[in-house]
Amino acid sequence: MLVKTYGSAVFGIEAITITVEVNIAPGTKYFIVGLPDVAIKESYFRIDSALRNCSFKMPRQQVVVNMAPADIKKEGSAYDLTIATAVLAASGQLESEQLEKYVIMGELSLDGGLQPIKGALPIAIQARREGFAGFILPKQNAREAAIVNGLAVYGVETIKEVAGFFNGTAQLEQTVVNTRDEFYNSLGSYDSDFSDVRGQENIKRALEIAAAGGHNVILIGPPGAGKTMLAKRLPSILPPLSLHESLETTKIHSVAGKLAASDALVTIRPFRSPHHTISDVALVGGGSNPQPGEISLAHNGVLFLDELPEFKRSALEVMRQPLEERRVTISRAKFSVDYPASVMLVASMNPCPCGFHNHPDRECSCPPGMVQKYLSKISGPLLDRIDLHVEVTPVNFAELSSDRLSEESAQIRERVIKARDIQIERFGNKPDLHANAQMSPQMVRSICKISEAGQNLLKKAMEKLGLSARAYDRILKVSRTIADLAGSEDIKMEHLAEAIHFRSLDREGWAS
Incomplete structure (x- = not known):
């Protein structure tokens, strides 16, 4: 039968x-x-x-x-x-x-x-x-x-x-x-909050800019300065997932077998933090039976790479294309599969092997040339894809012991959502484009227009820092986001200057 x-x-x-x-x-x-x-x-x-x-x-x-x-x-x-x-x-x-x-x-x-x-x-x-x-x-x-x-x-x-x-x-x-009830009842339930962080106001500002424009960011500072603590709280200031994003993210976690029996939907933005010993395939996906990698599991969320220079160079280089295209394509002889990979990359690193280069109180014990050698583990093309380079300094005792309440994630998130709303309206005819970081070079030229004085400021910065063409676009994108946060239609000199300030690793003599 x-x-x-x-x-x-x-x-x-x-x-x-x-x-x-x-x-x-x-x-x-x-x-x-x-x-x-x-x-x-x-x-x-x-x-x-x-x-x-x-x-x-x-x-x-x-x-x-x-x-x-x-x-x-x-x-x-x-x-x-x-x-x-x-x-x-x-x-x-x-x-x-x-x-x-x-x-x-x-x-x-x-x-x-x-x-x-x-x-x-x-x-x-x-x-x-x-x-x-x-x-x-x-x-x-x-x-x-x-x-x-x-x-x-x-x-x-x-x-x-x-x-x-x-x-x-x-x-x-x-x-x-009930899909909608399940979705809306679980929104906004975060385990950590920016109010837990004492001091570090300039770092919070950088992460607010990153969240508002979907920009990649790298945090550079000594051990114990709070880099990981700050990065883990980034999802709490990102705009809540839409129902469409939630379903798409859930599909990826479903395929990877990462959903618990009690879960129906992924309702908060993913935060993935792979160990630095991760293989290329585990990071971007693939294998004989292709599975999504960490970069796809972080889709619509944050991929955090702690101690960036300790990752294998091949693993970091294989991320360059997915970060640009926001998609991973796994090709085999008879078929190919696509995994979405629209992530915010957040990386952290010590400034040198001992961790105390440029420390305000402690001496660096690394031999001459070691700092530059340590930084050279990260390729220029990968650094160019990171919009914000942020120096994290240790918090002093007075700030740590202060009873002054820090700003909560919900307050920062409100400003981020307003800036994102401006961007969504700006890109209204392009449904796949919803943040400044996703603009193409052609769009940057038409949307991120600056005054003649701004052009001169940017020209001097480019010449002094030796910035690449991609870094030029990144600065314009970040300055557009800063202007959106300020509710300004035009990119002003102060917006441009702040964006240039967040290119620490490009500064001449930073690693000397």
Whole structure:
């Protein structure tokens, strides 16, 4: 008897429906075709044990499983339940009339229980798009899939529940999530706040500018000056995620298997802080079975690279293109996948190996030339992609012990949102463009116009600091953001001067 069930394969952050055909005929052996990987070929043993332990029988005839389309490689153990359901239906142990209405996915344990899968959200979106009535999957993934309206989602714990549902002997409880309520109820719940930071007002100002324009920033200062503390609080002053951004971010985390069973949506901007020993593939994504890397997991949020010079040079260089294009493309011989990577890069570093170069109170113990050698670990092209170079100095005792309340993140966020609203209005006819940092060189020339006096100031700075053409554009973008924060239509001299001030690493003699 021939039976068809439906599963799904995830490529990038999109899903493709897979038809699983099972035919049982006289003969022996179990065959599985359609470019399955090793995990799928091993499914026979999991399915056999699961059916036996749930009082079902594995047919002792020839079982042929075909996964169509046959030219797409299928990977992972999530097809266990899809295949097992088809085997039960083909062998007459389960009614097959309703199977065509559902996408069925899940990894089987030997006792018939179900383990969570990756990519439940994009699979649910594709199932609704193709007109399926429902999606049956492990209970741990049910809330994640249930944010897709117009699709009945059933979370199950064992294959017995699935068989009972199709045989009409049991009912499955539908998981219902109100997407908008889930989204709006979780907005603005941050674990840390800028009010925790004593002093460092100039650094807070730099991060406010970075947040307002979506600019990349590097913090340079001695150990214990508060670089990491400040960076971790940056998401709390960024504009809240829109529902579209939240869904897109959730899809990436779903594909990577990073969502907890209690989570339905990612509602706060991601903050990813990989260790400096990270590999190139783990940072930007890829592998034999392509997965999103840290730069994609930070999409619509912050990617924080602590101790930047300690990262492998190859890992840093491979980020240059994604930072510019805000997308990662993983290419293989037969296919390519795209992962979004629109991030704010925040990096921190000591000014030298000992950490005390330019320290106001302590002597640097590094030998001559060591500071320049340390800084040269970061390539010029990567530094050019960082708009703001901010020097962080230690906080003195008087500021640390002061009872004066610092400004809260909510107050800073209000100013950032106002500046972003100005930018959204400015780029109204370009829906993919919503921050000054994303402007193309052509747009910079037309939008970031400066006076003749400003041109002279910028010319002198370019000549003295030896800035590249890309750095020139960065200064204009940052000055436009500063003007937006001030509510000014024009870029004034003070806006331009402040933007030039945030190019510390370009200054002549900084590392001497």
